[in-house]
Structures are given as C-alpha cells and as structure tokens.
Amino acid sequence: MSSQPALPLPVPGAPAHAPRAAPHNLEAEQALLGAILFDNETYNRINANLKPHHFYDPVHGRIFEACVELITAGELADGVTLKERFARDGGIKEIGGAVYLMKLMEAAAPLSAQAQSYADLIYDLSLRRELIRVGNVIADLAENPPSDHDAEDIIEEAERTLFTLAESGNANTGFSPFSSALTTSIEMAAAAYESTSDVSGIATNFEDLDRMLGGLHPSDLIILAGRPSMGKTALATNIAFNVARNRLHWDQAPEEGKPEVKGGVVAFFSLEMSAEQLATRLLSDAAEIESDRIRRGKISKQEYERLAEKAIELQRLPLHIDETGAIGIAQLQARARRLQRTFGLDCIVVDYLQLVTGSKKNGDGRVQEVSEITQGLKALAKDLKVPVIALSQLSRQVETRDDKRPQLSDLRESGSIEQDADVVLFVYRESYYLERAEPREGTDDHIAWMRQVDEVRNQAEVIIGKQRHGPIGKVKLFFDSRYTRFGNLSARS
DSSP states (O other), rough: OOOOOOSSSOTTTTSSSOOOOOOOHHHHHHHHHHHHHHHHGGGGSSSSSSOOGSSHHHHHHHHHHHHHHHTTTOOOOOOHHHHHHHTTOHHHHHHTHHHHHHHHHHHHHHGGHHHHHHHHHHHHHHHHHHHHHHHHHHHHHSSSOOOOOOHHHHHHHHHHHHHHHHHTTTTTOOOOOHHHHHHHHHHHHHHHHHHHHSSSOOOOOOOOHHHHHBBBOOEEEEEEEEEETSHHHHHHHHHHHHHHHHHHHHHHHHHHGGOOOOOOEEEEEESSHHHHHHHHHHHHHHHHHHHHHHHHTTOOOOOOOOOHHHHHHHSSSSSEEOOTTTOOOHHHHHHHHHHHTTTOOOOOEEEGGGGSOOOOGGGOOOOHHHHHHHHHHHHHHHHHOOEEEEEEEGGGGGSSSSOOOOGGBTTTTTTHHHHHSSEEEEOOOHHHHTTSOOOOOOOOHHHHHHHHHHHHTTEEEEEEEEEETTTOOOEEEEEETTTEEESTTTOOO
C-alpha cells in the first residue's frame, strides 16, 4: 500500500510553510473517512483502537466521531445525514461543507478495500506524535524541574508515561476464539495432571495451604488480612522468602536435576517496615536468632558468625524490596513493570494495602480510593500474569465479638476488596487473645486457662474466606513468635 493515497482533494488546514510538521498523513485520513461514508460496514473492519483524537486534523476527527455515533446507533452515515449535523460547524464550512463530504465519498470509493491499512497508518502516526510530545515534556521537565521533583522522579514519570503509551493499543484485545482459550485451558490441565505435586501454581512451601489453594496462581489478587499482631507481615515475608529461595535452588541445580518446585522472582513493597527491618526478620528466621537480640547486638560470637554465614546465602535471593512509604498505585505499577522488564517478576507482595495511595481525583472518599487501588492491583496481576499478595487491615468490630475469628465483612472498605480479590485469607492466632485474658492465679479458671493456652500455643490458623476457583476452609500452621516464623504444623507434631 502506498502511504500517499492519491485523492484530488484540498488539504484542510495545511500550513503554507511549516518548518517541522508533526508526523501525519491527511490523505490517508481523507481516504479512510471516504471509505466509511461510502460503505458504513467498513467501520466494523478497521482497527478498533482508532479514536477521533488519533486524527491529525481535528475536523477529520469530528467527522469520524459523528460516523461512529451514527453507525453504532444503527443509522446511516453519509454525506446527506452528516450535512445537517455539521450545518453550523465552521471547520467543515471552511473546507467546503457538504460538498467536501460528498467528494470524500466519491474519491474514496475505489479505496474501501484498503481502509484497514489507512486506519493502521493513522493510528501509528498518532503514536509517533504522542512520542514527540512526551519527549518534549520530559526535556522541559529536565530543564525546568518542579521544586518537589528530582531526576529520579522525572525518570519514573517518563517510564510510566511511555509504558502507558506502549500499552494503549493492547488494553482492549477484543474477542478471541473460544478454541484459543480452550487450548490454553487444556495445556494447564495437562501440566497439572503430569505433575507429581498438588501445586499447579507457585508453591508457598506451606503444604496444607498449597493443597487448598493449589499454590499461587498467575493473575490472581490474593488478600491476606488480619488484626494487628496476628502475623500478616510475618506470613507474607515467609511466603516471599520461600518463593525466592525455591527459585535460587532451581537456578543453582544442574539441568538434569532441576527440582519440580521452581519458585520465582519476588517484588516486596514494604510500605510499613524499612528494608533493613525486613532483612533483619529474614536473618532472624534463617539463623534462628531472635530479631530483638540482633538489633541490640546481644549475640554471642558463634551466633554472629552464623548470622554472617546466613547473610551471604540470603544476598543471592531473587527478592527485591521497595520501602517507599505511601507509594501511589500508579507508581507501584510502574516499578513492578520495570522490575519485570529488567530482572523478571513472578510474584508481588504489598504490605499493606491501606498504605497505598490512589489518585484522589475530584476529592473522592477513602472507599473510592481503596476501590481504585484494589482494581489497580488486580489489573497489574492480569497484565503481568503474576500473583499479587496484598495485606489488609481488619476493622475493630472483630474485637467486639466472642468468637474473634475474622470474616469477610471485617475487611476495611470490604466492598471493593472482597469484590476484586480472587482469594481472601485471614490470619488468626487464638493464643494472642487467650494470653491477654489471664484469670487470677490459683483459681480453677486459671488452671483451665493454662490448659487452653498450652493447646493453642505456637498454632495459627489461615482461614480461606474466599477462593474464586476453589474451596474455602481452614488451614493450621505452626507459629514461632521468637523468629516471627510460620511453618508446617504436621512437621512439628
């Protein structure tokens, strides 16, 4: 196809001596509009991503918009029907009014078969113009940065803008044949059937939990919720550590002896704890030395040597920590996408959801902001095809009940969180509440209380309150408060 379709028409709005015109092709715009006016069915055959703002000439954009409105309403769009609509449009009048519309139809009649090519060309040129605009904005920001922006902020904004531009044509892929989806489904079923493990997703290494969930699945938004001191961060950290360690072992194993559990690269957005605090938790777990003793330096020489040895092992983990406080959802998405492009990415952990900020457009309330955040996290999971684990606080109404096991209605701003999540997990430790309800010593109640505490000591429950593709239920785990570490309860019995 020639990029310059020959149309004997005046070029509207063309400057006489433009020193540097932005990329455009007015003849292609005329050819496409004429083809649509000549045969309205042409519109259904062109690129669905093409919008009025992609046209270089705003008059052409308004004509295209009018055609779309009429055609989608089941009405005829031609020179006659558009004549009345544009009767008072100065731009149309200036280039010939109804006569111009009729000439578009006549000149483009033999070009209808090439309409798709013209639509693609118009869309491509629009993206090039947007690239130039973005480049100019970035250059201007670099030369005259706002007072609250440094070079890193400008780079991040540029990355986010360019990624959005790159994805603008992919957000709506339209229909795909059922046979394609069926093939993918069969491939997944075959892989699960041939596997000797119960885990078809990414293993957490908590056997009972993996059995219930089948592992962590790509594109899933997993909400991990609980009251303060229940161990949400500890469990999320343990999962992140296990996934990253499995990947390290898989990478280091010889090709003929690769373990079945592959693991993955993990992104951990720690909005509450610093990277140093998170690293200390992992060191405490790996070296089995209490974290408060590590921070205070109250360790022996042998313990220090063990700590240094474990630190050398841990530094090779494919675990990336972002400790930015109150990070925006758009910024979080941009950084996750950057990590996937540079190092790969298989799992995301966000600690925790209520500390992420939304755009706060038009003064929306907190419920709307949380809804924007959960939708953004779910969209990120689908776009990157990775599981996203987002920690969430629970409302205080849990404390007012006799049975303090959490339920879906306890989620803060629960409407959006519950709706967008594929899986909702609650962490609950009965010992936490029992230890704070100690009766007076020497009484029968105190003896019964001690017996109860012994029964649930070092036990935790993970309650599966929602699972879109599987059963709900309860899983018991071992919990060691000394190292804030969860484990398989069966292995401890």
